[in-house]
Amino acid sequence: MATRTLQFKIYRYDPDKDDAPYMQDIAVDVDPAIDRKLLDVLTKLKAIDDSLSYRRSCREGICGSDAMNINGRNGLACLTEISELKEPIVLRPLPGLPVIRDLIVDMTQFFKQYHSIKPYLINDTPPPERERLQSPEEREELNGLYECILCACCSTSCPSFWWNPDKFVGPAGLLNAYRFIADTRDEATNARLDDLEDPYRLFRCHTIMNCVEACPKGLNPTKAIGKIKEMMVRRAI
Amino acid sequence: MSALTIPVRKFDAVIVGAGGAGLRAAIQLSESGLKTAVLSKVFPTRSHTVAAQGGVSASLGNSEEDHWHWHMYDTVKGSDWLGDQDAIEYMCRKAPEAVVELEHFGMPFDRTDEGKIYQRPFGGHMSNFGEKPVRRACAAADRTGHAMLHALYQRNVRANTQFFVEWMALDLIRDAEGQVLGVIALEMETGEVVAFHAKATIFATGGAGRIYYSSTNAFINTGDGLGMAARAGIALEDMEFWQFHPTGVAGAGVLITEGVRGEGGILRNSDNERFMERYAPNAKDLASRDVVSRAMVTEINEGRGSGPNKDFLLLDLTHLDPATIMKRLPGIRDISIQFAGVDPIKAPIPVVPTCHYQMGGIPTNYHGQVINADGSVVKGFYAAGEVACASVHGANRLGTNSLLDLLVFGKASGDSVVESIKTEAKVLKDLPVDFAERTLARLNRLNTQTGGESVHETRLDMQRAMQAHCGVFRFKDKLVEGVNKICEIEQRVARSQIGDKSETWNTARVEALELDNLIEVAKSTMVSAEARKESRGAHVRDDAPDTETNPNGRDDEAWLKHTLWHRDGNRLSYKPVILKPLSIETIALKTRAY
Numbered sequence: 001m002a003t004r005t006l007q008f009k010i011y012r013y014d015p016d017k018d019d020a021p022y023m024q025d026i027a028v029d030v031d032p033a034i035d036r037k038l039l040d041v042l043t044k045l046k047a048i049d050d051s052l053s054y055r056r057s058c059r060e061g062i063c064g065s066d067a068m069n070i071n072g073r074n075g076l077a078c079l080t081e082i083s084e085l086k087e088p089i090v091l092r093p094l095p096g097l098p099v100i101r102d103l104i105v106d107m108t109q110f111f112k113q114y115h116s117i118k119p120y121l122i123n124d125t126p127p128p129e130r131e132r133l134q135s136p137e138e139r140e141e142l143n144g145l146y147e148c149i150l151c152a153c154c155s156t157s158c159p160s161f162w163w164n165p166d167k168f169v170g171p172a173g174l175l176n177a178y179r180f181i182a183d184t185r186d187e188a189t190n191a192r193l194d195d196l197e198d199p200y201r202l203f204r205c206h207t208i209m210n211c212v213e214a215c216p217k218g219l220n221p222t223k224a225i226g227k228i229k230e231m232m233v234r235r236a237i
Numbered sequence: 238m239s240a241l242t243i244p245v246r247k248f249d250a251v252i253v254g255a256g257g258a259g260l261r262a263a264i265q266l267s268e269s270g271l272k273t274a275v276l277s278k279v280f281p282t283r284s285h286t287v288a289a290q291g292g293v294s295a296s297l298g299n300s301e302e303d304h305w306h307w308h309m310y311d312t313v314k315g316s317d318w319l320g321d322q323d324a325i326e327y328m329c330r331k332a333p334e335a336v337v338e339l340e341h342f343g344m345p346f347d348r349t350d351e352g353k354i355y356q357r358p359f360g361g362h363m364s365n366f367g368e369k370p371v372r373r374a375c376a377a378a379d380r381t382g383h384a385m386l387h388a389l390y391q392r393n394v395r396a397n398t399q400f401f402v403e404w405m406a407l408d409l410i411r412d413a414e415g416q417v418l419g420v421i422a423l424e425m426e427t428g429e430v431v432a433f434h435a436k437a438t439i440f441a442t443g444g445a446g447r448i449y450y451s452s453t454n455a456f457i458n459t460g461d462g463l464g465m466a467a468r469a470g471i472a473l474e475d476m477e478f479w480q481f482h483p484t485g486v487a488g489a490g491v492l493i494t495e496g497v498r499g500e501g502g503i504l505r506n507s508d509n510e511r512f513m514e515r516y517a518p519n520a521k522d523l524a525s526r527d528v529v530s531r532a533m534v535t536e537i538n539e540g541r542g543s544g545p546n547k548d549f550l551l552l553d554l555t556h557l558d559p560a561t562i563m564k565r566l567p568g569i570r571d572i573s574i575q576f577a578g579v580d581p582i583k584a585p586i587p588v589v590p591t592c593h594y595q596m597g598g599i600p601t602n603y604h605g606q607v608i609n610a611d612g613s614v615v616k617g618f619y620a621a622g623e624v625a626c627a628s629v630h631g632a633n634r635l636g637t638n639s640l641l642d643l644l645v646f647g648k649a650s651g652d653s654v655v656e657s658i659k660t661e662a663k664v665l666k667d668l669p670v671d672f673a674e675r676t677l678a679r680l681n682r683l684n685t686q687t688g689g690e691s692v693h694e695t696r697l698d699m700q701r702a703m704q705a706h707c708g709v710f711r712f713k714d715k716l717v718e719g720v721n722k723i724c725e726i727e728q729r730v731a732r733s734q735i736g737d738k739s740e741t742w743n744t745a746r747v748e749a750l751e752l753d754n755l756i757e758v759a760k761s762t763m764v765s766a767e768a769r770k771e772s773r774g775a776h777v778r779d780d781a782p783d784t785e786t787n788p789n790g791r792d793d794e795a796w797l798k799h800t801l802w803h804r805d806g807n808r809l810s811y812k813p814v815i816l817k818p819l820s821i822e823t824i825a826l827k828t829r830a831y
Contacts, residue, residue, distance in 0.1 A: 016739040034488075047693040050745035051737035055279075058455040060491045060572060062383055063283040079575060100426060101742040107280070120391035121343030131340040133352030139345065146345045146377075146384060150282055185343065 003029045006041060007088040014051065014101050021099065025088070032083065039066055039077040053102040061216060064151035067094055068103045074153040074214040094156040096165065109165045110152045110172070117169060117177040117195070122188035138184040145179035145224060147217050148172060154211035154221050160204040167200035171211035171221030174202065178224035181231065193232055202228060243421070243673045244431050247665060248274045250654050251419050251435040253406045253462065256284030257382075257643035258622025258650075259441030260389035262605075265651025267396035271658060274433055276404045276422055278457055278747075281390045285443055285455040286643065289382025290568065291359060291496030292374030293339075293640035295332035299353040300372040305329040306821070307364055308373060312638060313824045315361045315525050316596075316631025317774035317791065319475070319799070321815035322823060324603040324627040328638075328645045335644040336375050344388040346377050347565070357565070358499040361525040361635045361831070370523050374637045379494050379568040385640060405747055406461060408676040409438070409469040409618075412669050415609075417618035419668075420465070421676045425747060428740030430680065432673060436662045437617050437654040440466065440599060440607075441647065444623035445758040447751075449592035450700035453485050453492040462624040464754025466599050467761065468675075471618075472610045472801040472810070474626040475597035476758070477766035477776050480634055481709045483529040485591025487549035489576040493569055493588060495636045498522040500565050502554045504533070505585065506541040517831035524831035527633040527775045530590035534709045537589075544587060551585035590709050595758075596634055596775065597765075598626035600801070605650025610801050610810055617662065619654060621646040628799065631814075632774020683749055689734030692749045699726045699752075699759050707766050711778040716767040723756075723763045724807075730756045761802040768809050771796040788828040797826075 005027050013021035028045050035041050039059055046052050056066040059078045066077040069092040071085055097105040123132075155161045155170035169177065177196060180186045196202040202225070211221040250266050252259045255277035266273040277284065296303040309329040313320055340346055340354060347355035356372040364371035377384035393400075406420040410432065419435040445460025446452040467473055483504070484493040498504070504522055506512045516532040517524035524532075533550050542548050554562060559582045562570055566581075573581045599620040600608045607618040622643040629642055706719025730752055737745035772781040772790030781790035798811040816823045 014739050014741060016741050036489075046744075047691075050692070050735055050748075051739065053742050053744050057279055057283050057457045058285065058288050060288065061575065062380075062568075063279070063285075063287050063455065065279060065283050101739070104742050111280070115394055118395075120395040121341075121388075123341075127341040129337075131337050131346070131354050134348050135352050136348045136350065138352075139348045142345045146387070147380065149287075149383070150280070180343075183343070183345070 003031050005029050006082070008045070009088045009090045010052070011092040012102055013099055030082065036082060037078055038070065038080040038082055038085070041082055042077055053104055055104055062149060064149035067151040067153045068092065069094055074157045076151060076153070076216045079216050094152055096156045096162040097152070107152060110155055110170070113155070113165070113169045113173040114150065114176060117173050118188070118192070119176050119180070121180065121183065121186055123185055124187065132185050134184055141182045142179060144219055145175060145182060148175055148179070148219060149217060151216065153214040153216055157210040157214040159208060159210070160206060164200055164204055168204035169196070169201050171205070171225070174205070174228065175219060175221040175224045178228050181228065193228070193235065196228060197232060245434050245668065246274070246431060248272050248433060248435045249658055250437040250439065251276065251433045252439045252441060253420060254284070254441035254443060254622070254624070255281035255400065256441060256443050256622065257286035257386060257389060257640060258647035259439070260386070260393055261644055261647025262439050262441060262621060262651035263393050263398045264389070264396055265648055265655060267393065267398040269655045271655065274399055274401055274435070276401045276406055276420070276433065278403065278405050278425070280402050281393070281400065282387055284386060285458055286386045286640070287383045288455065288492065289385070289640055290379045290492060290494035291499065292357060292376040292381050292637045293336055293385065293644070294359070294362065294373050294635070294637040295336040295375055295641065296329070296373060297333050297336065297354060297356060297375065299349055299356050301364070303364060303371050303373055305332065307366060307371070308332065309818070310366045310824055311361050311363055312629065312635055314367065314827070314829060315633055315635040317633055317829055318793070318797065318826050319628065319631030319773060319814055321628045322818040323815050324629050326818040326821065327603040328629050328641060331645045332641050335641065335648065339385065339388060339644065342388045342392045344377065345384050346375060357496055358523060359636045360495045360498065360523045360529065361520070363520070370520065374496065374499060376496065378564070379496055379566045382640065405750065406465060407750060409465045410434070410668060410672045411469050412666060414616070416616040416666060418666055421673055423750070426742055428743060430676070432668065434665060434668055436658055436665055437619065439605070439650050439654060440620040440624050441622045442624045444595045445755060446592050446595065448700065448703050448755050448759040448762065450704040451485065451490045452592040453482055453490055454592070459751035459755050460758035461751065461754045462599065462620065464757040467757045467804040470805060471599060471607065471615065472803045473597060473761045474600040475628060475765070475800050476595070476761040476802055477769050477800060478596035478632050478774060479592060479762065480526055480594040480596060480775050481530040481590040482593035483526055483533055483590050484552055484588040485593070486572065486576045487544070487587040487589045490591050491572055491576045492591070492593070493552060493572065493586060495526070497552060497554060497566060497569055500561060501557050502552055504529070505551045505553050506536045507543045507547065508541060512536055512541070520831035525633055526636060528831055530709050531777060533590050549587040549589045552588045553585040554581045555583065555585060594634055594639060595623060596626070596628070596630040596632065598624050601625045601627050601646070603627055603646070603649065604653045605646050606653055610803070610812070612812070619650040621650040632776060679753070683733065683735060683746065684738060686732060686734040689732040690729040692733050692735060692745065692752055695726060695729045695733060696752050696755065699723065699756060702726060703759055703762070707763055711766060711776065713778060713780045716763065716778070719763045720767050723760050727756050727760055757804065760807070764807060765800045765802050765809065769796060769800060793826055
């Protein structure tokens with residue numbers, strides 16, 4: 001089988017032994033017929049140097065573990081086609097979050113913002129014996145929202161989140177906030193809007209739209225944010 | 238290092254694993270006010286439940302008549318009568334309640350025109366005791382597992398559950414009387430080893446599909462709970478039974494849900510023939526998974542596979558309305574484009590049977606309590622989900638019963654723990670003095686090993702051996718050889734070596750520790766499979782063919798019993814199948830046909 005050599009530049013940092021991060025040049029032979037995705041090649045690289053550290057799990061784009069910065073764009077390694085990448089392939093950790101080691105970032109701040117929007121259904125009416133009813137049209141309102149995999153590609157591509165990760169909810173959190181606002185079963189719409197009506201939490205979004213380009217699931221946080229803003233305007237008049 | 242140097246943290250209960258079963262159990266514990274720690278190797282929504290696609294079964298009857306009794310019949314038949322009928326009745330009766338509750342938690346199910354939960358047909362789901370397909374699989378498009386896992390996590394956020402994210406449990410702590418007192422775990426970020434001392438321990442660590450070379454399973458599915466249980470002297474049940482899902486993407490192994498066939502998709506061979514009509518004239522493409530996988534391998538073996546090497550079959554959706562695909566199977570379309578390079582609206586998807594699910598596991602009763610080989614309860618120890626064997630799946634699991642299993646038994650195990658802590662397990666028993674010795678010795682060995690074996694190569698050899706010797710069809714000679722091979726590989730695992738010695742986020746160390754668990758699963762599988770000299774469900778061997786006295790090669794007289802593999806001495810024992818349900822008559826033994 002025809003093998004091909006791929007050139008990589010990978011961000012490396014192990015706080016146990018490195019004083020500072022550095023970019024490592026490394027080459028690896030791949031079989032383009034088998035090693036189709038970036039994650040396949042990372043697995044190969046790790047077989048050569050087991051100290052290369054990154055998160056991964058499902059390898060099919062549904063768990064959200066292997067988000068990283070690939071040739072300057074955020075994406076999932078398991079969904080990134082090797083043949084579409086320019087060499088040397090430059091891999092860095094997601095921008096804007098503290099690096100723990102190599103391609104692994106500390107996601108505490110990201111999840112803190114997700115948790116801050118009360119990401120659960122709020123409905124204090126005692127539930128019926130059977131399911132709560134929801135029409136197919138009402139359910140469709142959740143499409144493009146509930147599919148979020150919390151990979152952080154969007155929030156870590158957003159300059160507003162880089163500058164204010166402690167105050168700005170960020171695109172992922174806001175997309176999820178709208179997922180509950182849009183759910184006809186949820187009774188806390190007003191409280192949710194009150195919580196976001198804040199110069200930072202919502203209004204740091206300047207519709208730069210990096211998030212839309214970064215989302216590996218094709219979701220549109222900017223649109224969801226727009227809908228939240230619209231609802232705020234509508235309830236004000 | 239002595240045991241005294243390990244920090245000890247005390248809890249009422251510790252749950253290992255934060256997939257569907259662990260999260261469902263955690264809701265029970267957190268909402269009852271118990272001090273609970275939930276440990277997970279990954280952030281909870283990255284657990285493998287997230288990859289489930291097609292649905293969760295419940296006889297809601299939202300689109301047509303259905304009954305839990307029919308669901309139970311299908312499950313017993315699907316299990317090839319190896320499932321325990323008390324646990325199966327319990328699960329099928331609880332199903333509607335479990336699914337409705339999930340809806341109340343916020344799960345975004347698809348809806349019928351009347352606004353009820355949408356249900357689709359699935360393999361082996363039949364009405365009126367096997368008569369014709371029925372819509373029983375409750376679905377959120379083809380992302381049911383994702384929607385479910387997120388809804389369960391969200392409910393835990395509401396309940397303020399305390400998570401220990403990116404902690405890997407290493408070993409179970411048992412005292413001299415065999416009571417379980419928690420686990421020892423490794424914090425991946427810092428390398429710190431800590432004891433979680435608890436009155437009750439629930440294992441919800443999921444499956445171990447990574448023992449095979451080609452698997453639909455995530456990298457994290459390394460059988461950690463099984464390895465820990467086996468090392469602590471718990472026998473593993475029915476480990477020879479592994480489900481090969483009919484439709485993994487050829488080459489990539491990524492899952493394509495059975496829901497595709499539920500929505501009307503058809504399997505075709507190189508002659509463009511709908512070959513399932515020959516193997517299962519009634520259920521056709523919606524026969525049980527073991528039946529469909531065997532039919533596919535037979536087609537390939539007889540030269541009717543597709544592609545240049547005639548080594549895959551085609552899953553054809555091209556006759557479906559593109560709107561149906563976009564609405565009901567959008568994730569499948571993405572996967573197909575990403576991993577098979579085809580748009581299923583325009584061309585069929587190349588698929589092959591791929592290792593998917595472990596029917597066996599840690600023996601439990603239907604309360605989620607772990608059971609010793611002598612039938613007694615292991616004090617303080619519970620298990621639920623894929624790691625457990627209740628046994629509701631027997632020799633072959635029905636599609637969508639896995640998500641149901643983790644809801645029903647996740648909750649049951651949580652309730653059992655709450656009940657036990659209220660009544661008998663009020664005080665925390667002392668830890669044995671040497672509780673951490675074995676774990677620390679294992680870590681120390683790994684840190685100091687020289688001239689050892691590469692984790693990557695050893696794991697690959699194990700996966701290839703399992704694939705070649707213990708696949709869809711099994712052969713007497715190959716199984717005997719397989720046992721020898723796996724025992725050799727086990728010796729190599731004991732000498733595994735890593736280059737990375739850092740304390741910070743050392744994934745090489747984690748993978749080596751996972752391999753310690755994988756090899757226990759591989760060995761129990763191969764040894765149990767070699768010993769079972771019949772064909773039943775997913776375990777089909779060449780020397781147990783279809784005969785008049787033993788239709789399908791099943792030998793009820795000799796083999797209607799559960800296997801128990803004991804790590805100590807690599808020995809097997811057996812225990813009877815529970816044929817008596819809780820409230821109804823036994824579903825009598827019958828030859829399986831679809």
